[in-house]
Amino acid sequence: MIGQGGHAPDGRRGRRRGRRGEAAMVPDAEFRSYYGRPILNPPVWKAADIAGYFFLGGLAGAGSVLAAGAHLTGRRAAARALKISSLAAITGSTAALIHDLGRPARFANMLRVMKPTSPMSMGSWLLAAYGPAAGAAAVLEVTGLLPRLGHAATAGAAALGPGVAAYTAALAADTAVPAWHEGYRELPFVFVGSAAAAASGMALVAAPARETAPMRTAAVCGTALEIGATKLMERRLGVIAETYRQGTAGRLMRAAQALTVAGAAGGALLGGRSRTAAVLGGAALLAGSACTRFGVFHAGLRSAEDPKYTVVPQRERIRERAAGAA
Amino acid sequence: MGFFTDTSVCIGCKACEVACKEWNAVPEDGLEFTGMSYDNTQGLGADTWRHVAFIEQDRPVSARPDDGTVPSAEGDGGMRWLMSSDVCKHCTHAACLDVCPTGSLFRTEFGTVVVQEDICNGCGYCIPACPYGVIDQRKGDGRAWKCTLCYDRLGAGMEPACAKACPTDSIQYGPLDELRERATLRVEQLHGMGVEDARLYGHDPEDGVGGDGAFFLLLDEPEVYGLPPDPVVTTRDLPSIWRHTGAAAAALAGGLAAVFAVHGLRGGPR
Numbered sequence: 307m308i309g310q311g312g313h314a315p316d317g318r319r320g321r322r323r324g325r326r327g328e329a330a331m332v333p334d335a336e337f338r339s340y341y342g343r344p345i346l347n348p349p350v351w352k353a354a355d356i357a358g359y360f361f362l363g364g365l366a367g368a369g370s371v372l373a374a375g376a377h378l379t380g381r382r383a384a385a386r387a388l389k390i391s392s393l394a395a396i397t398g399s400t401a402a403l404i405h406d407l408g409r410p411a412r413f414a415n416m417l418r419v420m421k422p423t424s425p426m427s428m429g430s431w432l433l434a435a436y437g438p439a440a441g442a443a444a445v446l447e448v449t450g451l452l453p454r455l456g457h458a459a460t461a462g463a464a465a466l467g468p469g470v471a472a473y474t475a476a477l478a479a480d481t482a483v484p485a486w487h488e489g490y491r492e493l494p495f496v497f498v499g500s501a502a503a504a505a506s507g508m509a510l511v512a513a514p515a516r517e518t519a520p521m522r523t524a525a526v527c528g529t530a531l532e533i534g535a536t537k538l539m540e541r542r543l544g545v546i547a548e549t550y551r552q553g554t555a556g557r558l559m560r561a562a563q564a565l566t567v568a569g570a571a572g573g574a575l576l577g578g579r580s581r582t583a584a585v586l587g588g589a590a591l592l593a594g595s596a597c598t599r600f601g602v603f604h605a606g607l608r609s610a611e612d613p614k615y616t617v618v619p620q621r622e623r624i625r626e627r628a629a630g631a632a
Numbered sequence: 633m634g635f636f637t638d639t640s641v642c643i644g645c646k647a648c649e650v651a652c653k654e655w656n657a658v659p660e661d662g663l664e665f666t667g668m669s670y671d672n673t674q675g676l677g678a679d680t681w682r683h684v685a686f687i688e689q690d691r692p693v694s695a696r697p698d699d700g701t702v703p704s705a706e707g708d709g710g711m712r713w714l715m716s717s718d719v720c721k722h723c724t725h726a727a728c729l730d731v732c733p734t735g736s737l738f739r740t741e742f743g744t745v746v747v748q749e750d751i752c753n754g755c756g757y758c759i760p761a762c763p764y765g766v767i768d769q770r771k772g773d774g775r776a777w778k779c780t781l782c783y784d785r786l787g788a789g790m791e792p793a794c795a796k797a798c799p800t801d802s803i804q805y806g807p808l809d810e811l812r813e814r815a816t817l818r819v820e821q822l823h824g825m826g827v828e829d830a831r832l833y834g835h836d837p838e839d840g841v842g843g844d845g846a847f848f849l850l851l852d853e854p855e856v857y858g859l860p861p862d863p864v865v866t867t868r869d870l871p872s873i874w875r876h877t878g879a880a881a882a883a884l885a886g887g888l889a890a891v892f893a894v895h896g897l898r899g900g901p902r
Contacts, residue, residue, distance in 0.1 A: 337855065338853060340855070341671075341858075343674065343675060343858055345858055346763070346764075347677065347765040347767065347768045348759075349760040350756045350759055371889075375889065375891070378892070379895070379898055380897050380898040407753050407754045407755055407774070408752075408775050410753075412753035415736070416734060418734050418735055419734065423867050424731045424757070425731070426757045427734075430733060472881035473877055476873050476874060477757075479873050480731060480761070480866050481727075481757075490873045490876060494879070494881070495876075495880045497880065520892050524887075524888055616860055617860070621862070
């Protein structure tokens with residue numbers, strides 16, 4: 307006999323996984339597949355471009371909110387640093403997005419239509435509004451020209467920033483990729499928590515300690531939100547949660563948690579007194595946020611590449627529906 | 633208009649694959665030996681718009697009720713061979729079309745889903761959005777490609793190339809309601825002959841994608857053929873996705889505002 311089409315045992319998986327002695331959260335799932343080949347076509351997005359964009363978009367968006375807060379409360383050096391970092395991050399992320407297109411010369415087609423059914427379309431319009439606002443806020447801050455317009459741009463970027471930080475979760479969730487779609491309720495909170503941690507980390511690195519007290523609090527809150535939402539998401543995902551715990555994604559998610567917690571703790575406890583602690587804590591927060599986004603990205607790839615994560619949850623859904631109807 | 637693919641009469645000749653490639657000038661996409669029975673095509677993608685799956689099973693060829701037991705290799709004497717020509721489903725609720733940010737993907741006057749290749753900028757969003765793994769990015773070209781249900785032939789009153797080339801009428805083209813009627817009769821006929829495994833897939837307008845424009849008669853579970861057992865258009869959950877995203881954005885804005893409110897002006901409490 308050739309192939310796995312006919313027999314469940316050939317489709318059995320899960321035994322070889324779970325290194326590090328992790329206890330299996332769910333029993334080995336039995337399922338059938340076509341020679342173990344994926345059912346979905348996995349995303350063709352490059353990790354450096356798209357996971358990098360998730361990270362930079364979060365850093366920029368949350369950074370603009372922190373910048374406005376610092377601006378309003380007289381923390382001028384922090385405001386200036388965050389405005390510059392937001393402009394740099396959004397410029398880098400836009401470049402990554404265009405670089406990832408199959409036809410970069412046609413990037414302007416992104417603004418050809420406005421489609422609420424496409425988070426990528428809505429995100430493109432959001433970026434088209436946010437980018438110039440963040441740019442104006444930074445340039446006017448540095449040059450000191452047109453202070454009123456600078457205030458308005460700072461406020462505009464802060465108003466749009468949370469959307470920029472959060473919508474990338476909708477972008478990922480609005481796909482058939484099991485690890486992203488099935489986590490759509492928690493993923494936006496993972497992303498904004500991670501964004502707040504990253505932007506706070508940037509402030510710890512770039513601003514003097516006497517101005518970063520709110521950012522140290524924000525780092526702790528963002529870290530708590532990110533880790534809490536990740537735990538909730540993994541609980542909801544059932545068998546799909548494996549994709550966040552194993553392989554490349556598992557290593558990245560564990561690194562993210564360690565770095566973020568260490569960064570938030572070090573930054574919050576010592577960042578007000580020691581410049582070294584602030585810089586190290588901030589760098590750990592930034593690295594942790596990047597690891598989270600790359601971890602989520604790789605979990606998605608993994609979940610699309612293994613038919614198990616398509617078939618088993620869908621079979622479960624069919625069973626539940628049948629039980630409900632009976 | 634759409635396809636009904638009756639896999640019970642598919643003979644695995646791959647005339648559909650060849651006809652599709654020839655008519656649509658789809659480029660060659662690798663000459664690999666996979667060891668997957670007679671299937672070296674492997675699956676649908678940018679340069680494979682029809683794909684014939686080959687499944688060899690240790691089961692008697694003769695019809696027998698499926699009692700749910702795992703068939704044993706010895707004793708039953710024989711094997712059966714499942715062959716099925718897969719294609720884009722042209723979903724009633726098409727995720728690829730919904731998520732396309734450029735409007736490159738559109739619904740034709742025939743109810744089919746087609747990519748306008750002069751618009752596509754290769755963002756790749758349609759690819760993970762498809763619950764069936766149909767559409768993909770063409771290497772060296774960067775744009776997304778898939779079955780057009782021979783849009784050009786339909787416009788000229790002709791049937792799609794694959795259906796035209798199919799020697800057993802396993803691939804049938806026509807108005808969907810007519811095809812669904814014919815398919816229901818065929819299933820009843822097969823059940824009458826003792827082929828209890830026969831079932832329709834993608835025919836139900838009430839399913840997760842609002843029914844497929846290309847549906848199938850299968851002789852085993854969909855996943856055996858590499859098809860998802862319960863596909864759902866991802867945008868069905870989009871209102872809720874947007875609500876959760878909006879709540880998260882509001883939490884970020886509100887949370888950070890609260891942090892600054894607590895800390896107050898510079899020099900205030902730490």
